[in-house]
Amino acid sequence: MPAAVHVVSIDPQASTVWWANRISDLPFDFSQEHESPENLSILKDTGAQVHVIANQKGGVGKTTVTLNLGAVVADVLKDSDALQHVFIDTPGSLQDENLLLEALKYAHDVIVPMPPEPLAFDPTARTIQKVIEPAGLPYHVLVNNWDPRDGKADLDETREYIEAQGWRSLKVAIRRYKVHTRASAEGRVVTQYDENKPSFKAREDFYRLAIELGYGGGK
Numbered sequence: 001m002p003a004a005v006h007v008v009s010i011d012p013q014a015s016t017v018w019w020a021n022r023i024s025d026l027p028f029d030f031s032q033e034h035e036s037p038e039n040l041s042i043l044k045d046t047g048a049q050v051h052v053i054a055n056q057k058g059g060v061g062k063t064t065v066t067l068n069l070g071a072v073v074a075d076v077l078k079d080s081d082a083l084q085h086v087f088i089d090t091p092g093s094l095q096d097e098n099l100l101l102e103a104l105k106y107a108h109d110v111i112v113p114m115p116p117e118p119l120a121f122d123p124t125a126r127t128i129q130k131v132i133e134p135a136g137l138p139y140h141v142l143v144n145n146w147d148p149r150d151g152k153a154d155l156d157e158t159r160e161y162i163e164a165q166g167w168r169s170l171k172v173a174i175r176r177y178k179v180h181t182r183a184s185a186e187g188r189v190v191t192q193y194d195e196n197k198p199s200f201k202a203r204e205d206f207y208r209l210a211i212e213l214g215y216g217g218g219k
């Protein structure tokens, strides 16, 4: 019986595989395909919705979002016996643009994580304008790594920027929690975090994100 969710990494850095290999009980199927991205073409025949997580700026949270969103959607769909959603984690560099372009060939939509920091604005704009919009795909910008303790100014400024660009922004922002930063070393995804208040909030963000995107619900 195939898992409802498949996560694919095409990042040659392979941090996703490093993380995934440490997770003892993976809630989704996982594969690393940067050496043979043409293997992605089998996705066309699966009938699954393919979501690409992309931003050519490094360190914005692509891997964190891919694995944790994949985990909550897998949790919501745990009783399903068919593959429904594929999440593709992509490289955070301009030099691997060919890999990102290959993934976009099979995508139904794109999620663009960005931190609420002005330094990330221009590189994010480049990815959207030069790569995602020319592919003609629907996309959503997701503010990630917002620390509520810093107040709302950075979040508001980032949302104003996103709106001024005419991009569609997700209402949910993924907050910054140490549990996320530690999770890769501990080999966990958000559905496997301990039961405490920060973990609960960290998990809540990803469930709300899945609901806003309509992944796994509404059937």
Ligand SMILES: Nc1ncnc2c1ncn2[C@@H]1O[C@H](COP(=O)(O)OP(=O)(O)OP(=O)(O)O)[C@@H](O)[C@H]1O
Residues within 6 Å of the ligand: 011, 013, 015, 057, 058, 059, 060, 061, 062, 063, 064, 065, 090, 091, 092, 093, 144, 145, 146, 174, 175, 176, 177, 178, 180, 181, 182, 184
């Ligand atoms: N919401 C968050 N809360 C706390 N830490 C976060 C959050 N999002 C990302 N991080 C941390 O920021 C760092 C970069 O995140 P991540 O590896 O997911 O980014 P990336 O875009 O995949 O990077 P790359 O471009 O190198 O592949 C990691 O240490 C990760 O744990």
Ligand SMILES: [Mg+2]
Residues within 6 Å of the ligand: 011, 015, 016, 062, 063, 064, 089, 090, 092
């Ligand atoms: Mg990554």
